[in-house]
Amino acid sequence: MTTSTPRPRASLGDYRAIARALRDEITAGRYRPGDQIPSERALAAEHGAARNTAREAIAELRREGLVIAKHGRGVFVRDRPRWMRFGRRRYSAAMRSSSELGPFGAEAIAQGRAPHVDSTITRAEAAPDVATRLGIEPGAAIVRRENWYFADGEPVQVGITFAPWHIVEDTPLADSADMGPEGIYGQFSARGHVITYIREEISARMPSREEAERMQIPDGVPVIDLWHTGIDAARLPFEVTHFVMRADSTALDYDMPVEEQ
Amino acid sequence: MTTSTPRPRASLGDYRAIARALRDEITAGRYRPGDQIPSERALAAEHGAARNTAREAIAELRREGLVIAKHGRGVFVRDRPRWMRFGRRRYSAAMRSSSELGPFGAEAIAQGRAPHVDSTITRAEAAPDVATRLGIEPGAAIVRRENWYFADGEPVQVGITFAPWHIVEDTPLADSADMGPEGIYGQFSARGHVITYIREEISARMPSREEAERMQIPDGVPVIDLWHTGIDAARLPFEVTHFVMRADSTALDYDMPVEEQ
DNA sequence: CACGTCACCTGGCTCAAGCCAGTTTGACAC
DNA sequence: GTGTCAAACTGGCTTGAGCCAGGTGACGTG
Numbered sequence A, B: 001m002t003t004s005t006p007r008p009r010a011s012l013g014d015y016r017a018i019a020r021a022l023r024d025e026i027t028a029g030r031y032r033p034g035d036q037i038p039s040e041r042a043l044a045a046e047h048g049a050a051r052n053t054a055r056e057a058i059a060e061l062r063r064e065g066l067v068i069a070k071h072g073r074g075v076f077v078r079d080r081p082r083w084m085r086f087g088r089r090r091y092s093a094a095m096r097s098s099s100e101l102g103p104f105g106a107e108a109i110a111q112g113r114a115p116h117v118d119s120t121i122t123r124a125e126a127a128p129d130v131a132t133r134l135g136i137e138p139g140a141a142i143v144r145r146e147n148w149y150f151a152d153g154e155p156v157q158v159g160i161t162f163a164p165w166h167i168v169e170d171t172p173l174a175d176s177a178d179m180g181p182e183g184i185y186g187q188f189s190a191r192g193h194v195i196t197y198i199r200e201e202i203s204a205r206m207p208s209r210e211e212a213e214r215m216q217i218p219d220g221v222p223v224i225d226l227w228h229t230g231i232d233a234a235r236l237p238f239e240v241t242h243f244v245m246r247a248d249s250t251a252l253d254y255d256m257p258v259e260e261q
Numbered sequence C: 001c002a003c004g005t006c007a008c009c010t011g012g013c014t015c016a017a018g019c020c021a022g023t024t025t026g027a028c029a030c
Numbered sequence D: 001g002t003g004t005c006a007a008a009c010t011g012g013c014t015t016g017a018g019c020c021a022g023g024t025g026a027c028g029t030g
Helices: A015-027 A040-047 A051-063 A093-098 A102-110 A128-134 A183-190 A209-214 B015-027 B040-047 B051-063 B093-098 B102-110 B128-134 B183-190 B209-214
Strands: A067-070 A074-077 A084-087 A115-125 A141-151 A154-164 A197-205 A223-231 A237-246 A250-257 B067-070 B074-077 B084-087 B115-125 B141-151 B154-164 B197-205 B223-231 B237-246 B250-257
Touching: A015 A040, A015 A051, A040 A051, A051 A067, A084 A102, A102 A115, A128 A154, A128 A223, A128 A237, A197 A250, A197 B223, A223 A250, A223 B197, A250 B250, B015 B040, B015 B051, B040 B051, B051 B067, B084 B102, B102 B115, B128 B154, B128 B223, B128 B237, B197 B250, B223 B250
Parallel strands: A084 A250, B084 B250
Antiparallel strands: A067 A074, A115 A141, A141 A154, A154 A237, A197 A223, A197 B250, A223 A237, A250 B197, B067 B074, B115 B141, B141 B154, B154 B237, B197 B223, B223 B237
């Protein structure tokens, strides 16, 4: 300690107060999306607090997803990303034939964003998660199709599709990224599996560190974790897809009859 | 500074390293749910770091939802909460008549947890959010039924139901918590609105500070934000409910036909 | 004009110290 | 035995210092 001053107990020195002040200014529109907020050092001076305290206030706003810090550049108010909505209709035949882009591309364009998909296709063995949903034995041969979906160059969701190998064998499903004009469900149709019912299991959680890095998810943004199962007219599951979606830019939207079909 | 020692740059002094070490011990089962992990001071000593650094490591684990800190007592490994699943069936007539508890109570009991609901019923005016979903004018008279759902005494979700006043007038819906044996949808049925379709708009986000406090949501746990609309056989919406659910203990589970009914 | 380089910003992280407020525990008085 | 109260723990928060690394722009040199 420099001197033995009893530390005058700073006037307000509360990181929550600083956070609140900033939050208010942001929500009031004094700082707009993309604007830079004062630096940690400036905030500290302004509030008569230590830099660490200002830093803690900023950490709180980051956790809330209000701001985003860029090393060496500053802290900026987050853009409220545009929402992309997905629901039951993305699987309908109408959607399928109306667009070469698939449901993701169609929604992206509807939101004025440029879609782009990266695919990696491999053969694999069914993990228990997948096997139970497909009604097959764990370890059975499957195809694994990992798709990264980008809007305006930003990754917004990943979907990993699994299907039994005996269904996809000798079709583009087994090894090609190009699903033709009818998309992936057109290919399954051609093999006799018309998507008729879907099951969607939805939860949310914080991304793992790895997911946060690969999807460039800022602090304070959760992900939607969605297991989708495609079921054919014979009530047999033929495909499951595990989606992980940025929750700040994705909403799910379902309408359905209440009673059993 | 006490002296002008050049600070020997701690051996590892990385909060991420400490966090990783702890995380590994937790996932490996060395610390089990409910166990107390070493105190901030002990961790710091153990790793030859400053207490602040150990503290930062713990903060990371809290954000990840792995541990929970109790002031004055210590830091404990979180119990993995049991999941409650909700889906389309909770609105079905079968569910309605089978249980006096409603879908929440039924699911809680299925999970071996004791359900409990707190209700506050008021008359209000429709906010734009609500009005557009109900297809009425903003500001129109509505009933507002706020329900807090508890499992084993812990609040796990809130649902605020809104319905037009002209529908609920002179029924228990307008002012009573007791919905009778058929539950809330039984009451709507009696007024000519049989729930036939539902629309569910789902997203996820971090809880606000206030929500986190009222629902006792630990750090690092997001919430599922669900707008539910009840639609009758004439395709008219008669009720909307805004749910906020702890995402670490709630999953949504829908199965539905792909095509329009 | 192009290109480097360097000062000066930014946030990221750490340290060592200290005060405060909850919680537990055990010694001591009654 | 029962109650009380203080000591010794816990986490919560703050200070002010310092080093590091990324980013930017002015300035100077070729």
